[in-house]
Each structure stands twice: as C-alpha cells, then as structure tokens.
Amino acid sequence: MAVYEFQCRACGQRFEVKVPMREHERLKQEPPACPGCGKRETEQAVSLFSCKPASSF
C-alpha cells in the first residue's frame, strides 16, 4: 500500500488516499472524490518530502 496526498481544487481540502501501488495509474485517470465536498476536482498534492534536493552521498 502507498499513501498519496490529494488536494481538492473546489474547496482546498487536503486528504490522503491509501491505494495499492498498482492502483496508482488508475488514480491519475480517475481522481478520488473529495471527502469534504464530494467533488472529483482533486489533484495529487506535491509532497514536500519529494522536493528535497539530492543528498550529497
């Protein structure tokens, strides 16, 4: 399982969605409904953790 963070474009709510890794492609085509307002105008939020600069190994 992987946790993806989504943000609703309609109301701005951020929420997490747990899906198996293989479901990720489907999520991109069919975004989950917002738990706040129920709309599907959601997009995957960019995680702060993925924005870290490459560490100097």
Ligand SMILES: [Zn+2]
């Ligand atoms: Zn919403």
